[in-house]
Structure formats: C-alpha cells, structure tokens
Amino acid sequence: MSDEPKFSSTQPDAGPTAARSTLPMWIFSLTVVLLYLGAVYFDHHGGWFDARVYGPYASAEELDSYQPKSGAAAVLAQGRKTYEMVCGICHGVDGLGKPGQFPPLAGSEWVNAKGVQRLTHIPLTGVTGPITVKGEQMNFPAGMAAMGAALSDSDLAAVLTYIRSSWGNKGGPVTADDVKNVRAEIGGNAQPMTGDEMMKMPE
Amino acid sequence: MKTGFHVFLAALIALGASWCGFVLAPVLQLGTEKQAAVLNSSDIYPIQRPGDATLGLQVYRASGCAACHTTQVQQDGVSCEIALTSLGKNQPQEFKKFIASLLELPLLNSRSNSVTAQLQDWSGAVPQIIVTNLDADAANDLLQHINAAGCKAEVHVVATGTDTARSWGTRRSVAEDFLWDDPVQLGDIRIGPDLADVGARLGNADWQLLHLYAPQSVVKGSVMPPFRFLFEVHKEKIAGVPSPDALHLPKELAPPAGFEVVPTDDAKNLVAYLLSLRADVPLYDAPFTALQAPTNAPSNKK
Numbered sequence A: 001m002s003d004e005p006k007f008s009s010t011q012p013d014a015g016p017t018a019a020r021s022t023l024p025m026w027i028f029s030l031t032v033v034l035l036y037l038g039a040v041y042f043d044h045h046g047g048w049f050d051a052r053v054y055g056p057y058a059s060a061e062e063l064d065s066y067q068p069k070s071g072a073a074a075v076l077a078q079g080r081k082t083y084e085m086v087c088g089i090c091h092g093v094d095g096l097g098k099p100g101q102f103p104p105l106a107g108s109e110w111v112n113a114k115g116v117q118r119l120t121h122i123p124l125t126g127v128t129g130p131i132t133v134k135g136e137q138m139n140f141p142a143g144m145a146a147m148g149a150a151l152s153d154s155d156l157a158a159v160l161t162y163i164r165s166s167w168g169n170k171g172g173p174v175t176a177d178d179v180k181n182v183r184a185e186i187g188g189n190a191q192p193m194t195g196d197e198m199m200k201m202p203e
Numbered sequence B: 001m002k003t004g005f006h007v008f009l010a011a012l013i014a015l016g017a018s019w020c021g022f023v024l025a026p027v028l029q030l031g032t033e034k035q036a037a038v039l040n041s042s043d044i045y046p047i048q049r050p051g052d053a054t055l056g057l058q059v060y061r062a063s064g065c066a067a068c069h070t071t072q073v074q075q076d077g078v079s080c081e082i083a084l085t086s087l088g089k090n091q092p093q094e095f096k097k098f099i100a101s102l103l104e105l106p107l108l109n110s111r112s113n114s115v116t117a118q119l120q121d122w123s124g125a126v127p128q129i130i131v132t133n134l135d136a137d138a139a140n141d142l143l144q145h146i147n148a149a150g151c152k153a154e155v156h157v158v159a160t161g162t163d164t165a166r167s168w169g170t171r172r173s174v175a176e177d178f179l180w181d182d183p184v185q186l187g188d189i190r191i192g193p194d195l196a197d198v199g200a201r202l203g204n205a206d207w208q209l210l211h212l213y214a215p216q217s218v219v220k221g222s223v224m225p226p227f228r229f230l231f232e233v234h235k236e237k238i239a240g241v242p243s244p245d246a247l248h249l250p251k252e253l254a255p256p257a258g259f260e261v262v263p264t265d266d267a268k269n270l271v272a273y274l275l276s277l278r279a280d281v282p283l284y285d286a287p288f289t290a291l292q293a294p295t296n297a298p299s300n301k302k
Helices: A025-045 A060-065 A072-091 A117-125 A153-164 A176-186 A195-200 B004-030 B051-062 B092-103 B106-110 B136-148 B205-213 B265-276
Strands: A131-133 A136-138 B077-086 B128-134 B152-160 B231-235 B259-263
Touching (some): A060 B136, A072 A153, A117 A176, A117 A195, A153 A176, B092 B136, B128 B136, B128 B152, B136 B152, B205 B259, B205 B265, B259 B265
Antiparallel strands (some): A131 A136, B077 B128, B077 B152
C-alpha cells in the first residue's frame, strides 16, 4: 500500500483552488484522432443515409454489385424499365390496358402467340382501326403510333420478352435478331397496320 | 432570472436536435416508402394484406405477441455462389482442376477480406453449385472465366447469418415489409422464434390454430402460453357432427363428448395475419437468388 494518497499535514484547511491552465495537448490530439476515426467509420458503414442500404451492405455501390445482372434477369429488368417508360402509360404497368381504349397485354393472344412476327410488327409499325383482343373488339380512333420504332433492337427485344413473361403470360423470349429481321422486312415502309392485315401475316 | 432566455434557448436546441434525429430524419428517409418491385419478376411487394389479416394485426397487438416474438430477420453477410448449368464440352474432372486453379489466383481472393472461396465437392452433374463464399466482384470474374471455357453458369446471391441459418427467413427484413402495418410490431425479445416469415414457413392454418390453443401439443417443450381465450367451447349444434371450424384435438385435450372447440373471429384473424407474414421475395434492398418462384401472395391454405 505504498501508493496510498498522502495528505499534507502542514495545511489541513487548504481547500481546492482554481487555476487557469491550457488544455493538455494529448486531450486535444485524442479528440481529433477519435473524430477522424469516427468519420472513417461513418464513411464505411453509414451508407450515406440511403434508405435502401441496409445491414451487410456498406454503400449503394456495393448493393448494386449484388443485383442480378446477367442472363434472363437482366433482360427482364431492362425490359421492365423501358416498358414503364414507353408502353406503360397506355397499357398500364399491370398490363391490363383500359377497356375499349387500350388493349390489355396480360393474357392477350397477340402477346402469347407462338411466333413473334405479328407481335414485333405492332410496336414497329403501329396499329390502326379495329383490333380484337381477348374476344373484345377495340376500336381506338387514334390508333397506336410506332412507339417501338425508335428503340434499339435489344431494348425492343427486352420489352417484348418482358411482356411475354409477365402478368401470367407464358410466351418465350424474343431475341434482338428477331427484331432485326422484322425491322429489315418492314424496311422504310412503316405504315400502321390493321388487325386484319396482321392476321394475314404468318405468326 | 437573468439567464432565463439562455436556458430556454439551450432547452430548445437540445429538444429540437433530438426531435430532428428521432422524428424528422426517419420521416425524410422512409416517409415516402412505397411498394417495391420484386427482383426478376413483374410483381410488386408487399401487396395489401387481406381484411381479416389487417384485423389480425390488432389481435396480435392486443394479445401481446410482440412481447415474446420479433418480426425482423437479421442478416450478417452476403455471399455469392456459382451454379454450373452446363459443362459444354469439358470433362468434369479436368474442369474441376481448372476451377481449382482459378481459385488460387490472388485476383479472386484479394478483393474481399471476409469471404473465402470454397470449392464444393461435385460429381460433374449439372446444374450444381460448384463454388461458394465469393463476393460479387469475384463471382462475376469467375463467371467470365467459366463462360470463356465454354460452360454456362449462374451467380446466386445468398443471405447469410444466424437467423437465415435457422431458416427464419431467406433475407433480412427491410422497411417495405412493414408498409401495411399500423402499428409496426417489431418486437425486441426473442423468447419465441422470429415471425417475419412464418406464413411461408408454417403455412397451415389448422396447425396455427391448434398451436394457439395448445402449443405444447404440436411443439414439444414450447414455453408459449396457450391462448384459449381466443377459442370457444360449446355444444355441438348437431349432435355428433362437429362444425367445420372445430379443432381436431388429440384425445387428452378434447372436450367432453357432444362439445367442440371452435376458434373465435379473433383467432381466425390472428391466423390470417400470421399466414400473411411472408418476407420471401428478393427486393432491391435485400437481394438474393430465389431458387423457386417466390410467392408474395398470402397463402390460401385453410
């Protein structure tokens, strides 16, 4: 017990006195170091307040690297994005269209057809006049413009693949080559077709 | 009091700062949360709960289920697996050596500190998981090498952690899971198992009702109290013919002859709520590779 505090006996009544002294340098340095480490930790684990970044993922970039991006999944994601931008306004993000105005794609025999010839024609040339979808005759006066003509082959193929495999549809995938062939066949003569004209084409 | 204004100002700043942290920041971050797209599908998640399940949430709350059960699955990590789908013209044994030599490349392992690639023992049959414990970059690198060798493979993303190892869920819980819950019943003590994915795990309504009436009869050693106030014992309306709702109880629990145990509406709603707890679809916030097509629809099994 040698390091027991010793009390001075000379001044028994001495109270504590306040003295002005500068902050010790080591406390200042420690604070700076701790602040720096805290900032580094926050940078690595904070996700920068992104509401979609959780748990094991440290940042939005890391989360992105785990998203499916190869094969069929990527095509569907690309197709969905383009669909919602270009087609969804009329046909609806649920693919149900609007009764009497915009034909449904969900369960449509045009979308689910075995061949993709007719289906690919629709966005490339547009449609005019009456068309029968799921037994209901649609007579939309404005018709459908060639909404897909400006899309690239792979984008349009992704959209067609997406609508053929969504909302319970069970059509096969459409490749960029399919679209390319149909586009070449149409050539510069992109006139809107009627439903009856398309029925004369091979599936 | 000379310093009254300063005290007021200090209190205002202290309370205002905590209000910003606890109320304002979460609202800014998650206040506009809406339904999210399910990965690899055209579905959205979560769909609105059916009416009986919405009522069931209030029974869940009133019965104090959240005192012993959580509804939040934790996830400690994420790893990628390579699933070989086609060998092409390669011989299995040679290909295995090729993969093993690829895994020794420092390129693949140096990227991630926590993940060590493991070569699985595989026979050469496809499809099969051949390498586990990769991070995303390493998996995509390896996939390119495999594709260059004329094979076809897929990258599977797997959520890892103690909760998923207990099969309490295939991914962590995210904010979308609670979109239709008011109030959110997160729970913070796990005396019983986590219920975030219970509808997918134990999707049988009869089992759930029996479990509420007599937990120990279906789970040996369960510490859950029976919730018999959610059931009624009354005389069979037609003697000898139990009503369709009546529980099928084992002999030692069965009521006397001529009587039957039927669930009240509360019990049915609670079970509908439990069956609607399905956090089994991959989302952007919590990606994983669903090996079977997931269903985010409430189970209709009755």
